[in-house]
Each structure stands twice: as C-alpha cells, then as structure tokens.
Amino acid sequence: MDKAQETTLDVDGVLNFKGRICVPRVDDLIEKLLAESHSSRYSLHPDMAPFEAFYGRGCRSPIGWFEAGDVKPLRVDLVKDAQDKMRSIQVKLLAAQSRQNKYADHKVRNMAFQTGENVLLKVSPMKG
Structure with a gap:
C-alpha cells in the first residue's frame, strides 16, 4: 500500500x-x-484516573475499595442464607401466580356451540 x-x-x-x-x-x-x-x-494528570479526568469526580466502582488482605471469603452460612431466601421467594411467586390464575379462571366459562347457531360477540376496543 x-x-x-x-x-x-x-x-x-x-x-x-x-x-x-x-x-x-x-x-x-x-x-x-x-x-x-x-x-x-480531558488530559490525564499523573495522579488522576481517566474516569476522574473526564467526569471530574472519582469512579464509584467497587474495584479498589478493599486492600488485598481485607477481603474475606464468603462463609458457608451466608451462601445457605441466600439459598433459603431464594427458595422462599420462589414459593411466594408460585403462590401469587396461582392466586392470579384462580382470579382469571373464575371469569372463564366453558361454552359449546353447534354448527349453524347464531352467536353474539361483544368486541371492546383496545388502547394502544
């Protein structure tokens, strides 16, 4: 070239x-x-990060909030607590879904029609 x-x-x-x-x-x-x-x-000062130079304030990223020795690994009981909370949330969601289905199914009626019958349909305009 x-x-x-x-x-x-x-x-x-x-x-x-x-x-x-x-x-x-x-x-x-x-x-x-x-x-x-x-x-x-917008130029970088030697002691300034690129984010700070551009936006005029420090970055709120969790990276660098802790020193290497300060961070402790998660304990097993914290993980177990999180799993228990997830299970309780799932149970509550299933209960809410079944309750909503019961309300919706209450308004539904099973109807059967024969060929040639006249049926009156109610049509409602939809918004949007």
Missing part, C-alpha cells in the same frame, strides 16, 4: 495519515497544540 492510499482527507478538511492527524510544520504550531492538549481538562 502506498502513502497516497494511507492518507485521507475527512469532511472537516483534516488530513489523516494511518488514522492520525497530520499537522503542518508552521512556526511552532505543533508545540502549541501539544501544550494545549496537555493543559486541557
């Missing part, structure tokens, strides 16, 4: 070479651009 194919001109008139912006050697333009980019609010 030759250099002409690797060089592009985007819609804003910026010249790119291999995906990088090309800056002409005019006076001290390159130095001014570099100085401005390093003093920008």
Whole structure:
C-alpha cells in the first residue's frame, strides 16, 4: 500500500495519515497544540484516573475499595442464607401466580356451540 492510499482527507478538511492527524510544520504550531492538549481538562494528570479526568469526580466502582488482605471469603452460612431466601421467594411467586390464575379462571366459562347457531360477540376496543 502506498502513502497516497494511507492518507485521507475527512469532511472537516483534516488530513489523516494511518488514522492520525497530520499537522503542518508552521512556526511552532505543533508545540502549541501539544501544550494545549496537555493543559486541557480531558488530559490525564499523573495522579488522576481517566474516569476522574473526564467526569471530574472519582469512579464509584467497587474495584479498589478493599486492600488485598481485607477481603474475606464468603462463609458457608451466608451462601445457605441466600439459598433459603431464594427458595422462599420462589414459593411466594408460585403462590401469587396461582392466586392470579384462580382470579382469571373464575371469569372463564366453558361454552359449546353447534354448527349453524347464531352467536353474539361483544368486541371492546383496545388502547394502544
């Protein structure tokens, strides 16, 4: 691939070479651009994380909240408690579902029709 194919001109008139912006050697333009980019609010301070530099506040991620020796493994009783809570939630969900089915089934009537019978249907408009 030759250099002409690797060089592009985007819609804003910026010249790119291999995906990088090309800056002409005019006076001290390159130095001014570099100085401005390093003093920008988006530039990274050596003690600043990228999230903090961009949003102006620290990241609330749980990663790094603890020191390596501070974290203790989960105890077996915590896992058992979580499993017990899941079982009780499942039982309550099944009870609620059966109660709702009972309410819905209460309104349903089994009807049988013969061929040739006239039937009056009530049609209600649906919202949405």
